[in-house]
Amino acid sequence: MPNLTGNCSQPDALFDPGAFADWVDTSENPLPLLRSFLKDGIETLKQRFLVGIPATELLPLHAWLVDQILIQACRLHTKKCAEQVALIAVGGYGRGTLHPYSDIDILLLLADETDSVLQEAIGHFISLLWDIGLEVGHSVRTVEECQEAARKDLVFITSLMEARLLFGPEHLFKRLQVAIAPEQMWGSRQFFLAKRAEQATRHHRYHDTAYNLEPNIKEGPGGLRDIQMIQWVSKRYFNTWSFDSLLQHGFLTPLERKELLESQDFFWQLRYGLHTLTGRKEDRLLFDYQIALAKQLGYRAQGPHLAVEQLMKDYYRTAGNIGRLNEMLLQLFEEEILLVNEKVDIRPINKRFQIRNKFLEVTDPQVFKHTPSALLEVFLLLQRHPELKGVRASTVRLIREHCYLIDDNFRADSSNRNLFMEIIRQPRGITHELRRMNKYGVLGAYLPAFGKIVGQMQYDMFHAYTVDEHTLFLIRNLRRFALPQYAHEFPLCSEVFQRISKPKLLYLAGLFHDIAKGRGGDHSELGAKDALEFCLHHGLSHYDSRFVAWLVSHHLLMSMTAQRQDINDPEVVREFAIKVSDEMHLNYLYLLTVADIRATNPNLWNSWKDALLSKLYTATHQALRRGLEHPIDKAERIRDVQDEARQALLKNGWTEQKLDALWKQIDADYFLRHTPNEICWHIEALDQAEPSNGAPRVLVRPHNREADTADTMEVFIYARAHALTFTVTTGTMAQLDLDVLDARIITTCHGFVLESFIVREATAASTKIDLEFRLREIQETLTRRLTEPDQVPSHRSRFIPRRLKVFKFPTRITFTEDCRNCCTVMELTTNNWPGLLSRISQALANCQVQLVNAKITTLGTQVVDVFFICNQEDQPLTPQQQQQLENTIHTYLER
Structure with a gap:
């Protein structure tokens, strides 16, 4: 922490009360003098602060400055009724310290009811303060009125407790103090x-x-x-x-x-x-x-x-x-x-601890000196005794005072290592006690690497908490997966948790996953080394220790795969399955990933991310069960999806002949990118559309159809192919305050386009609209705009959040070739400006580039978007086309 101390010079003439009073008395017009005194005083104090004089020295001076103005102003206007009114500073100002723009609250305490002379004097006094430039909050009351108001109002009695007499009869001020004393009201x-x-x-x-x-x-x-x-x-x-x-x-x-x-x-x-x-x-x-x-x-x-x-x-x-x-x-x-008069109920637990009125306390102040391991034992006892309300304050103080005992010798002691692992293994209270250990300084002392991340923030909008707080939230999320009462929140996670045999390994991975943040280098790899060393020293087998280290090293693998790659591609799933190698690694990694994302920033979690991770988990689980030596190829996956969708549609009255004809019109990749449920939903649009007149068909539904509100929605569009269809769609969505999370584009052999989007509300205001009305609004607006695709919506000036203006990132564009799918992968990292995707789509259209698929990842105020694109010949972009597109995107983003 920088040095905040300094030596304030002796108050100069500006802060000489005697000189100031003389100036006011001899002035024919005190207003300019008072105004100048205030202005000069504030500026002087500001300059003193800027050159390093600490606030502790300036706050009393600032209060004194205001005191003098109030006193002289009051003295000028109450000369004829000086014994009838006392000027009193209340609230924070009454404490005698004042920040530059803090509230200035005063009480004009009256001896009796006001008469016309006193009323006029008070009016002139308050007007003068406003003319000077002081914005004061004031009240005018008698002692009795103060007493009555204070008896009813906790805030008012609190402000009166801080009262300080500035000017006027002291006996009146003392009457007020007696009237509001604890014996009269608000006893202790x-x-x-x-x-x-x-x-x-x-x-x-x-x-x-x-x-x-x-x-x-x-x-x-x-x-x-x-x-x-x-x-x-x-x-x-x-x-x-x-x-x-x-x-x-x-x-x-x-x-x-x-x-x-x-x-x-x-x-x-x-x-x-x-x-x-x-x-x-x-x-x-x-x-x-x-x-x-x-x-x-x-x-x-x-x-x-x-x-x-x-x-x-x-x-x-x-x-x-x-x-x-x-x-x-x-x-x-x-x-x-x-509780001073209540009966003390003491129940012994062991030689070191006892329960006093449901709080845990030591039996002797020397316990921690004699038995340092008790510094960990206290948290284990809290887990084992659910009837405890917490730790007694005197014992908390002793814990803090004896944290110095947790040194290398303490950490090397096998009994202490066993105690720590016992805390991790307990069936209840893990999150609560790790939080308490962190609060009392024990966790950071026992794990020095953890101590370094306490209070460590990351200056971005992606991470909503400090690293230590995020870590403890993650462990809380893992614990909720284990508890039956929370199974409804994440059913798949709760189900998978029942399959893991050693939850302690998962909790340790969570504890270490970000422990190397802020050191420089790859925090995953550095944290994995810390985790391996810790686990080996705490009695875990070599296999379990390496497993925890693997989880720490790869804790970002699943989220990056789900959010940045096309997980509908069986080869992507296979490559991910090879990396996780078996179901045990997959189960632990899936739980760690969901808990991690949810603990990073609650505003960034939604049903779409839940669905993405669930889909990748399920597909990988199937691939592992099938055997990596027997991978599913695209053709086989497509047949399976077609067959499942066909069976569902046949039950709804469709015929084999009609489905066969429809299947022939649609590119095979469509069945690779959509689930049977989505296909059945889409078929309704294809069946009801009228290709003869070219009218588009738009469907909208909540992505999570079991919820009453929709944090994410699915949009499906079937329309005649047009170079600007995607541009019109994304522009319209921007105007509807919708953010696009996922986009998939398919063109049929008879000249129609199938566009599928996952969207969410960009602003909180839209989430308060009736869901049915909102779905209809989106559907009708998109239908109307797509009827005339040549009319590209203009960029509406949408409110740019304040935080977005603070965090600005340079735009980076990279291209790689996806030979397997015969396309180019463009990764775009830039600011999450409103209507961003609409601008990108215009750049794509301008360069005659086709969008095949898009993965949209929002990291606070930054986006990392991946676009799968090809040229007009359905081939990857040439280097020249890539350069042209990059230049065009920069141009559109700078508008």
Whole structure:
């Protein structure tokens, strides 16, 4: 973390209260002076921050600056009624620290009901503040009115607890303090319960995690509010804001106090920087500001680690520390405030641990020193005792204090290795306890390589979580496959999980799959070496150890095959089957792949990816059962699909003669690329279309037909072949806010084209539309546009997401030849701009290039699209044609 300290020079004339008051008194028109004082003061503080003066020194000065303006403005307008009103700072401003654009909340506390003179004075005072440029939130109340409002409103009583007298009669301010004291309202017990519930609600708004990509440093879990929560409860119970009082009462250790203060200082620095950078109140650490803020705070790139990634790593680790201290202190407060008079129920477990009121605790503070292995045993006991609610705060503190004992000797001890493997082998609580181990610092201490990825973010839109959080989400997903109550979520995964004999190998592969992220080099290979060494040292056989290492090394193989290759091609399936070699490797890899993708970014998972992986799994499973020495060739696969579709259609009234005639019109590859179910659906369109008048036929249905909503949809088009059919289709889909995930094109021998698409809604707004209405809208719009294929839809200006503007990638185009299928494979990597495929299709049409198949892969704000294409002679593109197409695509993308 960069050095955030500095020595603030002594306040100059600008911050001399006596001089300022004299200037106001001698000024004929104080407005310009006050306005200039505010402007100059803010600019001076900003410049001090930019040259390295820490926010901890500037925040009190900023509050003082505003204090002086408010005091002088109030003094000017309340001279005739000075004893009737007190000017009080409340809320965050009342704490005496103020960020550049934070809320300035004040209370004008009245001795009695206002009279006309006082009303007029207050009105002039508030108007002057607005004229000066201060946007204040104000309320005007008597003590009794404050008392009544505070009794009903938790937020208001909290803001009054932070009140600070600025100007006016002190006795009036003291009356307010007496009126809102715990003896009058919101006793410490009631206040604690209400604030704890308030915090839980607030955390839930941020998905109960501090590891959001764009965290709110004030309101989010582990943010400044969590520190204030500790202070509010402390104030209500001990009547002090100081962390020193918590130290004196035994709620904090000196090290924890230091950690809290350093965490607060770091977050103050971030927030001050955000306000300075944006010129407004801003508490969200948005992508737009992260790079600039990292530079402003002195972060520099180090090897493979970007400056912004280092900033965010510090953020996540600090938020984790605050969250842990907040949880620990609230538990201690609960014992002190809520449970102090309750009967203590203690039940021994063994010599080292006991259960106190459903929380696990050590029997002696020296347990970990005498028996370091107890640092792992605590998590095993939590798994074996489901009645436990957690670890007692005092024991959490001891765990943190003794993590230093987990050194090379500790890791080399066979009993500790056995304990760790026992945790992995347990039938319940694996995810919970690995998360707890990570939270308390034990997991990173036991696995130093894991410790390096704690808080490690990847600055892109593909990975939604830090590497450690992603890893633990992955293991959670694997665990859900094992539990019967979640079998409905992923039936095939749950079924496959029952076939694996050693779940621990799967969990270990998940734990190590990304452990080498951020080191440079191939993280899969580096992680495989770590996994092999770990497994051999933890008593696994050579075979099992090599198997875990293989899973780590190949954890991207299945997703890359499914998303970037044509898995309808039996040869692609065969090559994949050769790589996995047997059903055991396939089963484990399939489960790891699904869990990995779902844990990477929940917004990127959909029923189409589920179907792709399921299809590849099933096809590979069949290939392995058949034997790799007896591969299925294309002709055999086509016959099998035709026969299955034929049998289904014959049951629906079709005749052999009619099907034979239809089969002859369609290229054989059509049966290779579609399932029997899809073919039966398509045949309805072919049967009802009228080739004589050339009217297109469009079908649309949810891809997951068992769901009430459609995250992905299937679109099938049967229309007379036209050079611009694909261009019109993709342009129309862009205007309908549809993203294309998959495209397959077949041209019949009698001049018609069969286009099949998998699409999804590009914006969340479309998903709220009635499904039946949406399907009909898509079908009718495509039919209307395809009736006149010469009219290419114009590019509609669609909203470009803010995040897409931040993450920009250079466009890369590569060509390879697919000799087996007599076509060219073009891989395009570029930004996921709205309507991207529509532009690509126009480039293809312009160059007279035919699209045979397309695989669309979205990685956050980046796409990696694979197009199978050929020229007008149904041959692979020549080098000259490739160059022309590449140039044309760049031209269309730059428009």
